[in-house]
Amino acid sequence: MALRLPSPFQAKMKTLLGPNYDNFMKSYEQPPFAGIRVNTLKISDEDFRRISPYKLDPIPWCKTGYYIEEGERPGRHPYYHAGLYYIQEPSAMAPVELLGVEPGDVVLDLCAAPGGKSTQIAAKLQGKGVLVSNDLHPDRTKALAKNLEMYGVRNAIVLNDSPERIAEAFPEAFTKILIDAPCSGEGMFRKDESMLKYWEESSPLTFAEMQRDILHSAVKMLRPGGTLVYSTCTFSPEENEGMIAELLMKHPDFRVIPIDHSGPFSPGETEWLARHMEHISAEVREQVAGTGRLWPHKVQGEGHFVAVLRREGELARMEEADEQAPPVHVDTAAGGHLAVSSGKEKRSERKGRGSLRDPRKGNPRGGGRGGQHDSTRQQGSGRPADSISLEPFTTFLREDLPGTLHGYTVTYGNHVYLSPLPKERLERLKVIRPGWYMGQIKNERFVPGHPLATALRAEEFVRTISLHSEDGEAIRYLKGETLSIPEERLQVFGAAEGKGYVLVCIDGYSAGWGKWQGGMLKNEYPAGWRWTSV
Numbered sequence: 152m153a154l155r156l157p158s159p160f161q162a163k164m165k166t167l168l169g170p171n172y173d174n175f176m177k178s179y180e181q182p183p184f185a186g187i188r189v190n191t192l193k194i195s196d197e198d199f200r201r202i203s204p205y206k207l208d209p210i211p212w213c214k215t216g217y218y219i220e221e222g223e224r225p226g227r228h229p230y231y232h233a234g235l236y237y238i239q240e241p242s243a244m245a246p247v248e249l250l251g252v253e254p255g256d257v258v259l260d261l262c263a264a265p266g267g268k269s270t271q272i273a274a275k276l277q278g279k280g281v282l283v284s285n286d287l288h289p290d291r292t293k294a295l296a297k298n299l300e301m302y303g304v305r306n307a308i309v310l311n312d313s314p315e316r317i318a319e320a321f322p323e324a325f326t327k328i329l330i331d332a333p334c335s336g337e338g339m340f341r342k343d344e345s346m347l348k349y350w351e352e353s354s355p356l357t358f359a360e361m362q363r364d365i366l367h368s369a370v371k372m373l374r375p376g377g378t379l380v381y382s383t384c385t386f387s388p389e390e391n392e393g394m395i396a397e398l399l400m401k402h403p404d405f406r407v408i409p410i411d412h413s414g415p416f417s418p419g420e421t422e423w424l425a426r427h428m429e430h431i432s433a434e435v436r437e438q439v440a441g442t443g444r445l446w447p448h449k450v451q452g453e454g455h456f457v458a459v460l461r462r463e464g465e466l467a468r469m470e471e472a473d474e475q476a477p478p479v480h481v482d483t484a485a486g487g488h489l490a491v492s493s494g495k496e497k498r499s500e501r502k503g504r505g506s507l508r509d510p511r512k513g514n515p516r517g518g519g520r521g522g523q524h525d526s527t528r529q530q531g532s533g534r535p536a537d538s539i540s541l542e543p544f545t546t547f548l549r550e551d552l553p554g555t556l557h558g559y560t561v562t563y564g565n566h567v568y569l570s571p572l573p574k575e576r577l578e579r580l581k582v583i584r585p586g587w588y589m590g591q592i593k594n595e596r597f598v599p600g601h602p603l604a605t606a607l608r609a610e611e612f613v614r615t616i617s618l619h620s621e622d623g624e625a626i627r628y629l630k631g632e633t634l635s636i637p638e639e640r641l642q643v644f645g646a647a648e649g650k651g652y653v654l655v656c657i658d659g660y661s662a663g664w665g666k667w668q669g670g671m672l673k674n675e676y677p678a679g680w681r682w683t684s685v
């Protein structure tokens with residue numbers, strides 16, 4: 152065995168696993184399993200299987216997840232840059248599958264960076280409903296925002312705030328909540344040896360403290376009848392069954408929805424509960440048995456713990472409880488200006504339907520950090536939001552993007568976003584992305600942003616070019632080179648001319664912008680996203 156596992160870890164696992172311990176230890180002689188998950192926001196599972204550059208072997212607990220062979224480098228293919236798949240450890244695909252997200256859900260992913268599970272949730276939502284993705288650590292939220300953008304997610308808000316503050320802003324707001332908790336990462340040892348040192352320096356009890364706080368805030372944000380999934384990539388029962396048992400003792404309106412144990416999932420470790428947490432009732436212990444474990448000696452994956460919990464009550468039906476963000480449209484009566492949706496009028500127009508509950512009602516204290524927006528800081532600011540004329544943006548929509556986009560128009564300085572929620576709902580939170588980034592108004596022109604391109608389908612834009620993934624042209628584009636493209640290769644719809652912004656696709660799937668003129672395609676692929684030689 153190449154890995155030197157800490158002896159306290161080995162001793163603990165021996166007690167926990169009893170006769171299964173030897174098999175568990177043998178699993179460390181195997182290389183870790185690698186997986187990819189098809190991004191069904193951009194391509195159907197069936198179409199991906201047809202064009203996949205890899206031999207795919209289905210992952211039993213995730214319909215769109217596949218094992219790929221050892222030695223493959225899935226991050227080095229143009230399809231990765233076109234967001235056709237996410238590289239994800241196979242066991243990590245389980246929690247979202249068990250959360251049961253459906254289009255129209257209002258979902259919170261509370262510990263979301265770098266975004267594996269958020270991109271999975273977004274694929275389940277299919278652009279309908281709301282995804283709020285949060286992470287406490289600022290640097291990690293950058294990767295989270297980038298991944299959501301790369302995967303063409305339109306209806307996500309990225310926050311960098313504490314669970315307590317988010318709970319103040321969104322009491323009983325979400326139909327589904329995922330807590331993929333920070334943990335001691337025992338399931339990561341085989342994949343990432345640096346986790347061994349991390350484990351030796353910290354204790355499961357430190358994590359249990361953090362997890363308890365996160366859960367405490369999360370329960371306040373779930374609607375009656377809603378579903379909460381708690382997951383970790385560690386084996387330690389203190390952070391898994393222990394956490395769930397405590398929650399059930401404290402919140403009798405929460406119940407475990409038992410996971411089917413006839414397949415890859417093993418039952419929760421209730422014997423450990425009986426030995427170490429005597430105050431936990433037998434009824435709660437029985438419920439905890441319904442949680443699920445993926446063990447590395449039983450399945451092809453690094454291991455995970457998952458608990459599915461439901462809060463008692465009748466879940467308000469989506470169409471009665473939530474407004475869909477309105478379509479963005481050009482209001483010609485307002486002189487070609489965009490009809491900026493404030494959300495307020497919408498609510499009063501649709502009296503009695505209510506959206507996410509307004510935190511200011513019944514919370515007269517207000518307060519908070521007063522709308523720090525990283526989106527503004529990172530992407531530049533300028534004039535006060537409302538002084539900006541959106542005309543260049545509306546002209547772009549009308550002329551180049553004739554379809555209907557949904558969302559509340561939110562501006563920060565000269566940056567324009569479409570948000571799945573009205574701006575005032577985010578006022579007191581630290582917002583990294585208030586929604587789908589449209590672009591920037593600069594010198595009275597609209598400069599479309601990269602995330603606008605990655606989330607568009609080829610047929611939604613008036614001018615497109617499709618580059619072949621295999622003839623080197625796509626990689627040259629991804630490296631930032633200018634390409635020579637004769638006009639006949641452009642696909643131009645209607646009466647539009649060839650000159651202007653072009654949606655650059657790879658085998659038909661959007662990857663970014665280019666600007667075409669006189670046979671040359673100027674490259675607009677952002678510097679920070681480019682294909683590098685290593």
Ligand SMILES: C[S@@+](CC[C@H](N)C(=O)[O-])C[C@H]1O[C@@H](n2cnc3c(N)ncnc32)[C@H](O)[C@@H]1O
Pocket residue numbers: 243261262263264265266267268269285286287288291313314331332333334361365
């Ligand atoms: C297991 S990782 C999440 C992985 C992520 N769900 C994914 O699938 O890509 C746990 C995350 O929790 C974040 N975190 C730690 N403490 C937190 C807290 N109190 N509130 C929210 N996030 C926290 C960490 O920064 C880390 O990114």
